[in-house]
Amino acid sequence: MASFAERFADLSIHRSPLCLGLDPSPELLRHWDLADDPEGLRTFCGRVLEAADGLMAVIKPQSGFFERFGPAGMAELAAVTAQIRDRGALCLIDAKRGDLAGTMVGYADAMLGAGSGFGGDALTVSPYLGLDALRPVFDRAAATGTGVFVVVQSSNPEGRALQAARHPDGRTVAEALADGISAWNAALGPGTGPLGAVVGATIDPASTGLVDRLPQSLILAPGIGPQGAAMADVAAKFGSARGRVLPLVSRAVLRAGPAPAALRDAIRRYQEEAWSLWR
Numbered sequence: 132m133a134s135f136a137e138r139f140a141d142l143s144i145h146r147s148p149l150c151l152g153l154d155p156s157p158e159l160l161r162h163w164d165l166a167d168d169p170e171g172l173r174t175f176c177g178r179v180l181e182a183a184d185g186l187m188a189v190i191k192p193q194s195g196f197f198e199r200f201g202p203a204g205m206a207e208l209a210a211v212t213a214q215i216r217d218r219g220a221l222c223l224i225d226a227k228r229g230d231l232a233g234t235m236v237g238y239a240d241a242m243l244g245a246g247s248g249f250g251g252d253a254l255t256v257s258p259y260l261g262l263d264a265l266r267p268v269f270d271r272a273a274a275t276g277t278g279v280f281v282v283v284q285s286s287n288p289e290g291r292a293l294q295a296a297r298h299p300d301g302r303t304v305a306e307a308l309a310d311g312i313s314a315w316n317a318a319l320g321p322g323t324g325p326l327g328a329v330v331g332a333t334i335d336p337a338s339t340g341l342v343d344r345l346p347q348s349l350i351l352a353p354g355i356g357p358q359g360a361a362m363a364d365v366a367a368k369f370g371s372a373r374g375r376v377l378p379l380v381s382r383a384v385l386r387a388g389p390a391p392a393a394l395r396d397a398i399r400r401y402q403e404e405a406w407s408l409w410r
Contacts, residue, residue, distance in 0.1 A: 132275075132276040133276060134276050134278075134323075134325060135221065135252055135253055135272070135276060135277050135278030135325060135349075136278065136322070136323035136324070136325070136349055136375075137323075138221060138252070138276075139188055139189065139221060139278075139349060139377070140323075140374070142188035142189075142219075142220070142221065143188050143374070146185065146186055146187055146188045146220075146402070147186075147187075147188065147402045147403075147405040147406050148188055148374075148376060148377055148378065148405055148408055149186075149187055149188060149189075149377075149378060149380065149398075149401055149402050149405040150187070150188065150189040150190070150191055150223065150351065150377040150378065150379045150380075151179075151183055151187050151189070151190050151191065151379075151380060151381065151384060151398065152191045152193060152225070152353075152379055152380065152381030152382075152385075153176060153179055153180075153190055153191060153192040153193065153211065153381075154193045154196055154381045154382065154385065155171075155172050155175045155176060155193075155196045155197070156196055159175070159382070159385055159386070159388075160172070160175060162386060162388075162389075163175060163178075163388050163389040164389065165389075168200070169200050169203040169204060169206075169207055172196075172197065172200065172204065172207050173207055173210075176192075176207065176211050176214075177214075178388065178389060178391060178394070179385065179388070179394070180211070180214055180215065180218060181391065182388075182391050182394040182395040182398060183218075183220075183395075183398055184218050185218070185219070186395075186398050186399065186402050187220050187398070187402075188220065188221060188377070189220060189221045189222075189223050189252075189253075189377055190215045190220050190221070190222060190223070191222075191223040191224075191225050191351075191379065191381075192208060192211050192212065192215075192222070192224060192225065193225045193381075194208060194224055194225060194226040195226075197211075208224075208249060209248070209249050209250070212224065212249050212250050212251055213250060216250065216252070221252040221253065222250070222251050222252045222253070223251065223252065223253040223254070223255070223278075223280065223351075224242050224249060224251035224253070224254050224255070225255045226238075226242065226254060226255060226256075227255045227256060227257045227282060228242070228254065228255075228256050228257065228268075229256055229257030229258060229259060229260050229264075229265070230260060230264065231260060231264055232263070232264045232265075232266060232267055235264060235265055235266075235267040235268050236267040238254075238267075238268065239254075239267045239268040239270075239271040239272075240271070242254045243268065243271050243272060243275055243277045243279075244271065244274075244275035244276075244277050245275070246275075251277065252277055252278065253272075253277055253278035253279065253280060253327070254268065254272075254277075254278075254279055254280070255279075255280045255281075255282065255329060255351075256268055256279055256280070256281055256282070257281075257282050258281050258282065258283075258308055259293075262281070262308060262311045262312075265279070265281070269315060269325065269326060272325040272326070273319060273325050277325065278325050278326075278327055278349065279325060279326055279327065280327040280328060280329050280349070280351045281308060281312055281326060281327070281328055281329065282328075282329045283305050283308045283309055283312070283328040283329055283330050283341070283345075284305040284329075284330050284331055284334055284341060285329060285331050285353070286331025286332060286333045286334075286353045286354030286358050286360070287331075287358075305341055306341060306344060308328075309328060309341055309344035309345050310344055312326045312327075312328055312345060312348055313344060313345055313346065313347060313348065316347040316348060317347060321347075322347065323347055323348065323349060323375060324347045324348065326348060327348050327349035327350060327351060328345050328348050328349075328350050328351070329350075329351045329353065330342065330345075330350050330351070330352060330369075331352065331353055331354045331358075331360075332352040332353065332354040332355055332358075332360035332364050332365050332368065332369075332378065332379075333354040333358055333359055333360045333364075334368060342368070342369055342371055342372050343371050345372065348372075348375065349375050349376075349377060350369060350372050350375055350376050350377065351377045351379055352365050352369060352376055352377065352378050352379060353379040353381075354379075355378055355379060355380050355383060355401075356380055356381070356382055356383025356384075357382050357383065362378060362401065362404035362405060362407070362408075363404075365378045365408060366407050366408055369408075373408065374408075376408055378401075378405050378408060380401050383397070383401070384397045384398055384401060
């Protein structure tokens with residue numbers, strides 16, 4: 132069974148390493164002149180997936196924009212996850228779940244792998260109830276060939292104080308999380324492991340040593356576009372992780388819609404820029 136990292140590496144060669152955030156926010160639905168309801172959600176997602184067909188390694192539906200519609204929205208999330216896989220891309224469900232270990236068993240069973248409720252290829256998680264509490268998700272990812280992306284240093288400014296706080300040994304919280312992820316991957320053997328990290332593309336260049344602490348991890352790099360980072364920043368700040376970085380774009384592409392040709396042109400522009408991280 133090929134791992135998430137192996138499947139990503141193969142898709143990156145043919146489609147680029149780009150990850151597209153599928154974010155059907157109220158603002159974007161209005162911008163596309165769609166109703167802010169499950170039907171509008173379905174139309175939005177269908178158009179994006181059609182425009183992105185064959186161009187993306189990974190597509191990342193943001194669970195919160197589906198959950199806000201209740202059961203109908205969750206049904207659309209399950210449908211979108213299946214459609215992403217049917218189009219040959221990897222589906223990374225951005226749910227940032229984080230809880231006690233017993234509860235994480237439920238989230239793991241719900242989100243990860245072909246036999247789960249949603250069938251995701253990967254899942255984002257939050258480690259702030261303890262990295263060890265996430266072990267059920269880590270174990271399921273290793274067993275099912277899926278992936279987990281742990282929030283280590285996010286692109287939003289609200290998280291910086293917590294992530295930059297220091298342990299008694301002098302390491303920041305973000306550095307300690309990176310070390311824990313790397314130890315877990317290393318215990319599984321050589322190569323890129325199932326535990327990835329979320330490290331914002333907006334990080335201070337002085338913090339790029341954090342990337343060096345993740346030698347066996349895929350790295351999801353959000354923040355390109357409205358949050359202030361450019362693809363060139365990813366190439367400069369994540370150079371030591373060449374071939375393992377998923378540059379993430381969302382609003383910068385999605386606001387080009389709803390015209391399918393304009394949307395696909397925007398995707399292609401970022402796809403070409405993302406090639407620089409692989410070639």
